[in-house]
Each structure stands twice: as structure tokens, then as C-alpha cells.
Amino acid sequence: MNTLHNMQIFVRLIDTGSFTSAAASLHLSLGTASRAVSELEEHLRTRLLHRSTRRVSPTREGLAYAERCRRILADVARAEDDTALAADHPSGLLRVHSFASLGHRHIMPAIQAYRERHPDVHVELSLSQALANLFDGSCDTSIVAFSPPPDAELASFQLGRSQRILCASPGYLAARGVPQSPDDLQLHDCLTLRTATSSSQRWCLEGRDRVSVTLAVDSVVSINIAESLATAAREGMGIAPLPAYAALDELRDGTLVRVLPQYTIDTREICILYPSRRFIDARTRSWINFICDWLPPRLDKDEAALSELAPEAEAPGVAA
Template sequence: MDTLRNMRVFVRVVESGSFTRAAASETMTTAQVSRAVTDLESRLRTRLLNRTTRRMSLTEAGERYFQSCKRILADIEQAEAEAAAAHANPAGKLRVYGGTSFGQHYVMPLIARYQQHLPEVAVDLTIAQEMPDIIEEGFDVAVVIAAELEDSALISQHLGSTAAILCASPAYLRARGVPKSFDDLEVHTCLHLTDASLPAGQWVSEGPLGETFRHTGVTPFQVNNPEALALAIREGMGIGPLPVPVALPGLADGTLVRVLPTHRLQTLNIYALYASRRYLDAKIRTFVEFLREKVPLVLAEQEAALSMSETPVRRHLDASQANGHGARTREVREGHSARHSRDVRDPERLRLVN
């Protein structure tokens, strides 16, 4: 019988004043209770109880040991209650990792909504380009985006799928033309987003019929941040891939146009990663469940916004092209009219013409 169990039995004997009553409360025999106390005394080499056939009393050492045992057992009960509460009640600090752009546009808004439901959970969010060692660095949950997960001892929950879209500025497309097929990109300036979740140095596209297209080539500009790439695209530097939430504001205000809308770049999967499924802390369990519920809804909302933003932008581009052609026509007409007016007003020019 272990020391902690013996301590509990000893406290029950003292509090009940009887070996028989202690045995009943601990579901033991009287002989087992007597043996537990004897084992403690043998281990401590100290008599704890003075006992006769009629009465029992604590020795001086037994009194001190009794008080110490009560404190130890109370601390253990409190520790067990707190640990059990962590499994049952979401509270305390939750450490979360999210990739640079994905963490900003997906994870951060969802954390705000999660804490509205569970304000007892304090979230410590780290947004970084490189994924950390979750266990080594003490993260509870990592939300990552990847084509495929590497082999890992971590538990993964699939939250949804997304893909970047190709965008350009209206000015670039007016100057260089609108690509009609993936092969047309060979004559365009293509900008690259360098990210661990994307194939290095190439675009892998899924066509409308499920066919696969690949574009490779030297790029005059590449960057590891989608927001920075969006600025470069708006400046007319070329065509580039953008995550949907990064592209949406520009598509809505007309500073960006989606290129090859029937094509999507390689599908990327969104995962929540955590260390263990067994005895999962309540704050981790509820956060992962929240992500599983909300991420598909966010993705659906973005798809709807993407569909609504494309038609007006296309019309904006067509109108801009039409206005540009109309302006050039007016310039030609106005130039001809001006020359004609000068000819009429200048008799010398008339004589030279005649």
C-alpha cells in the first residue's frame, strides 16, 4: 500500500476515533487499516498512536504528522479539482499560432468571436511566417494552411480548403491585354508569392474541367507577404496570386481585376494541429470545435463575396477600355478639326494647299 494511501487511512482513523469506523469509510477491513498505520510507523520509525483495547490517542509526533497529512491531502484534492476543471471548464491562457497572412485574415477575427462566447479564456496569438515546434515552444493549437501535412505525431483536424486567385490591375490589363488561357501567361509579367504552402517558382492551376496547368518562369518580383504583393499588383507591376481575403478589397473597389476566373491555383487545406487527443484541455477542445464550425462558414462567405465582386469589376475594366478608346477617337477628331480651323483662318496655308 503506497504512502499517500496510508496517510489517508491514518487521517480517517484519527478523525473517526476508531479503526473499525475508518475501515468502513475506506471500504477496507479493520486488519488492512491497522496494517496501513503500522506501515507508516515502520517507515517513519516513530509511534503515531497509543492504542489499547479500549482507547486510542495520538502521540506528540503523531499529532504533528496528523496536521501535516491533512494539509498535504487538502492540497492534493485542490490540485485534482483544478486539473479536472481544466478538462471540463474552458478557462486560462490559450496559446495559438497562425501563419502571417492566414493568421491575420482568418484566425484573428475568429478568436474575437470565440472570446465573446468564452471570455474566461485568455488567448496568446503568435503570427509568424515559419511554423514553430508546437510542443517544444508550448503552443496549444496551430492553425496552418498546406497542400499536404508532413508526417507528425500531432493531432490534425481538417477545417476546410481554399485557393489563391490570380489578379492584376486594370491599368496593367489595358496596357498588356487580358489573358484568355493559362498559356497566355507566357507573354505576361508574372509576380510570385514565396510561401511554404505554395510550390516554389511555379503556379499550379486547376482548370474548369479539373485539368492541371503549370506556369514556370523567371519573375522580376517576388515577396513572401500577400499584402505586399497586392500593393505591387495594384501598381501595375504584373499578374500575381493572392489569397481571397487579401484580394477582395481591391476587387470590390476596382483597383484589382481577377485574371482567368475559371482557374484556381493549387487547393490548400486548412488544419488545426494540437498535441494530444486524450484528456484534452477544455479550452483547446472548445477552440478547435469552434474553428471546425466557423471556418467553413467564413470560406463560404468569402466565395459569395468573390462572386459578387467579379462582375462589377469586369464591367469597370470594359468601361475603362471603352472610355480610353473613345478618348483616343475624340483626340483624332479634335486634332483634325483644329487643323481644319487653322487652315481656314490662315489664307497662306490655303494657298500652299491649293
């Protein structure tokens, strides 16, 4: 039995005063309308109508039930309208997760630009190096850098790539010397970035000739946030692999210097992840569309800026 449908027929019957009028207004047969009320009475074990050969009229229980049905049907209609609106108009709470360093440099400015277009959306941003659980309802999308990709069951769009580069402070290089080859790194203090999608203890250096060198690194300090790792490198604690977007400002102002600039470390894909491609609400869909347009050119700009910087690591008083 379709209870809501039968309720609708019963309320229309009370409003029109006859089965014939109720059936016609709902484009139903007279038999369908009659069966709907009979099914309700059987289900409720209560007589809802007084019937005669000439007319029908509601019982006292029928009148009370009709009023309850009106409220239920009105609530259902409002719920459907609100849900349909959510599917068409971005509003409500959008929960975004991002890796911390990527979030600081790019996602927070993106949220500001997004909300200028969609002011009815409120954003909750979580920054973490842990992978978000997109199936438990705690967040709507996650923007991460990875190699290899995480959960294959997630829907995703690729936003770009980012390479990691080796950096150190001029003071550290003045004191310890500038590495000339990957093997020289074994003589230096190495700082490592610890994330949910990568191992910090092995560095795979890829040269411009596409030849790769893999090193086992004895990390003196391991940190899970790229900005904190950059701070450690600035303070002269050692040589650190940093995402390009986390190192650019320090490379520009000279507080960091690129080490072995002919090498990069495991270029990573940056993607937006979300649970499903079906029935995405308007705020999530509009955010995905926005970030797919907004972020790629900024990642490309980071890579272009990196290539324009002085290529060689050279510390004061130290020959490169």
C-alpha cells in the first residue's frame, strides 16, 4: 500500500465531497479512489467515511485523520521543495578537506573567491596531512597531492601536478657545503615530510634527463606539515624536500636556496576527491566546478615561477 498516495486521495475526497470529483481532480479512476480509502480503513482498522447511495461524509475519526494527513503531506511537500532547491541552488554548509600546505597557499584564497560567487554557502575547511574519510559524511570533498592515487572507489578530478624540490638555508650550506650529487646527501642532515600518501624515508630524485636515483634517507627530523618543514629548513636544521607551492616565497626572498636544482623528487598529482558522481548537491557540485577552473592555472603559475628562479644553489663563501 502506498500510504502517502492514499492519504492524498482521502484528503482530496474530504475537500471535494465525492469520490467522483476527487478521482477526476487527481486523474484517477473512480475504482482507484475508492480502493485507496478502503485500504486506509483496513490498515487503520477504523471507519473514516459514512457511505450511502447518495453521498459520503467523514466520520469524526475521519475528520481528525484528514487534518493529520494535511500536515504530513505539507511536510513532505516542503521536504521535497527544500531538497530540490539544494540540488539547484548552492547553499548550506560545505565541508572541505585539504592537505595543510596546499590549503594554506591555494585553498583558502579559493574559498574566498568561491564565496564571492555563492554567498549562501558556508564553508568548513579542515587542514590535515591525513586522508579524509569521504564515506562517513564528515566532509564533502578532499584536495590532496598523492603518488600513487588513494582509494580507487572515490570519484576524482585531476587539478594539476606539483614537484617537490630540495631546499636549505644559506647558513646551513655555508657551514656544511653545497651537495654536488645525490650521493652527497648522505653527508648531510636530511629533513623529511611525513604524509598519509608518501613514505618519508626514501627519496626518488629524477634528473632532467629522466634518470632516477633512489636514496634511503636517515631523517634527523620528520615533520607532517610542509610549512613547518620549510621553517625547519630556514632555521638551518638541514636539507628538506618541499612542494614547490610551499617553497616559492622563501626561494624568492633568499631565506631558502634550492639544492641539486637539476633534480626533482616524485612529482605528485593534485586531485579533488569526492564520494560519488551521482546526485551531488548544488554546493558540492559548484565547488568542484569552481576549483577545477580556479586551481590548475595557479599550479601552473607556481611551476613557471619555480623555473624562473636562479637555478643553482650557492651559499655565501661556498663554491657551487
